[in-house]
């Protein structure tokens with residue numbers, strides 16, 4: 356079931372929380388809505404579900420306008436963060452619930468309901484606990500039951516609001532892999548809300564990055580990682596170091612170190628140089644490619660990679676993280692001075708990117 360979202364605006368009182376949202380979500384995909392708290396993700400999800408009404412704009416499922424349809428007629432399944440299982444019902448009864456309350460004409464026979472629930476129990480690998488009550492399950496198991504319960508009625512669209520939010524890191528990771536596999540088998544269309552970039556990048560076919568009620572970028576996780584559309588997206592994805600300086604033509608001054616851009620720029624004023632940990636290059640000697648002195652404050656070997664914590668030395672800035680192949684750093688120790696350069700990176704002046712994606716500055 357494809358979802359078409361057109362020109363959605365939403366205000367609560369005088370505050371506009373969604374601004375002209377336009378999205379096309381193809382059928383069978385798992386789409387992650389990613390953004391900081393308050394960016395409007397849940398509101399958008401609730402508008403798709405029909406639980407909230409937009410001030411303007413349209414929503415269609417498979418080309419059919421559902422804007423004016425009540426939530427219960429949209430055939431959407433919902434999974435929330437806090438399981439919302441019925442405590443007095445067994446796992447089996449919880450999963451069967453949606454089917455057993457259907458109007459008589461649509462309700463499957465008892466035998467068919469049992470067959471369906473057994474199938475779902477197998478799919479979530481919980482057949483052995485069918486007769487337990489929710490209180491006798493772990494958090495991860497409860498959430499799997501919540502999934503099965505919403506899938507039982509075969510929704511056209513499954514909407515998930517921070518479905519793994521209440522679980523610990525390990526269970527979260529397992530469950531999101533499980534959701535991905537389930538999705539690959541069953542091909543339903545899902546939209547899930549998360550503020551965790553790793554989670555969104557790990558499981559989504561497409562990620563929609565939101566900020567302040569607007570869509571900043573939509574794309575595959577790879578495309579968003581490789582080509583963040585804005586400074587906000589680059590920063591929000593995390594794992595990026597920021598070095599502030601003053602831009603003047605093709606010169607970028609960090610503290611009293613004048614660095615050279617490989618291109619001429621007409622911009623002037625404050626600018627920030629963004630470097631991901633693997634884009635940092637280090638040398639034991641100062642040279643044109645490695646102009647900035649840094650102090651090594653931590654060294655962590657991680658398999659074939661070494662992770663370093665670096666403190667700016669003699670120029671203003673924050674602690675940085677670098678990640679380099681082991682062989683480049685044999686013998687590097689805490690307390691040692693190294694010289695920093697780059698193998699890429701991005702320079703932003705205000706919201707504007709000054710250069711394309713691969714920028715190397717030199718002295």
Ligand SMILES: Nc1ncnc2c1ncn2[C@@H]1O[C@H](COP(=O)(O)OP(=O)(O)OP(=O)(O)O)[C@@H](O)[C@H]1O
Pocket residue numbers: 367372390391392393394395396397398399548550
């Ligand atoms: N029923 C409501 N009445 C008034 N304001 C609301 C209501 N629901 C949401 N808001 C406001 O709308 C904005 C967007 O909220 P929303 O819950 O959609 O954001 P979110 O990105 O899902 O955030 P979070 O990750 O914290 O859940 C926030 O400023 C919030 O305070």
